[in-house]
Amino acid sequence: MCAAAEVSSEHPLGKAVVRCFRSEHSSAIPKAADFKMIPGRGVAAKVEGYHALAGNRAMLNENNITFPQQMTTQVEEFINRGCTMIYISLDSLFIGYVVLSDTIRSESVGTIKVLEALNVQPVLLTGDNEKAAASIARQLGISEIQANCLPEDKLKYINEYQNRQEAV
Numbered sequence: 001m002c003a004a005a006e007v008s009s010e011h012p013l014g015k016a017v018v019r020c021f022r023s024e025h026s027s028a029i030p031k032a033a034d035f036k037m038i039p040g041r042g043v044a045a046k047v048e049g050y051h052a053l054a055g056n057r058a059m060l061n062e063n064n065i066t067f068p069q070q071m072t073t074q075v076e077e078f079i080n081r082g083c084t085m086i087y088i089s090l091d092s093l094f095i096g097y098v099v100l101s102d103t104i105r106s107e108s109v110g111t112i113k114v115l116e117a118l119n120v121q122p123v124l125l126t127g128d129n130e131k132a133a134a135s136i137a138r139q140l141g142i143s144e145i146q147a148n149c150l151p152e153d154k155l156k157y158i159n160e161y162q163n164r165q166e167a168v
Contacts, residue, residue: 002088002098004030005045005052009037013086013100014054040127040150042086050090054098057087065089071097082135084128102132104139112140120167125154 003021006014007029021029032045032052041062042055053059060067067087075085078099086098112122123144126133133147146157161168 001030001047001050001052001090001095002054002086004032004047005035005043005054005088007032008035008045009043011037011043013084014043016100017054017086017098039152047090051092053089054086056085060087060089060094063089063092065092065094067094079129079131082132084132102128102136104136108140112142116141123157123161125149125157127151 003018006017009015009018018029030048032047034044034046036044038044038055038059040056041059042053044051044053046052053063053065057067065087075097078085082101084100084102086100087094088096088098115122121144122140122142123146124133124137124140124142125146126136127149128136128147130145130147133145137143137145146153149157158168
């Protein structure tokens with residue numbers, strides 16, 4: 001259901017969910033209709049007659065979807081390891097979550113070192129949670145991090161750098 005809701009998404013996390021589903025399942029992804037991208041939250045779609053949501057906890061809260069308390073410890077363990085969570089609901093009922101973990105491309109560390117040698121200060125602007133962002137930044141050697149960014153937050157940070165005459 002999550003892959004079906006995400007199939008039309010342009011977001012890297014949505015694409016990762018779809019790619020993973022296709023690599024692990026021979027069955028077709030169910031058809032989705034009425035797809036909506038909700039910036040900074042997730043996606044919504046009609047899947048097999050259900051109103052499906054796939055997104056972050058804020059999306060659950062904004063749609064009055066109750067997250068089961070008994071899952072809190074398990075989810076916090078994933079978040080503490082730097083994972084990103086996609087929560088899924090059908091017809092306003094929480095049904096589960098998908099755990100994602102970023103992987104670093106082999107050339108990324110070298111690219112960051114080249115940028116720094118050119119006196120370019122890398123900054124990580126991400127919608128990921130603080131722990132996921134810190135994990136990736138640590139692996140790449142990036143010290144400046146802005147986590148939990150909505151798309152407009154990222155634009156605001158970019159504008160601030162440009163207003164200070166810093167190249168972006």
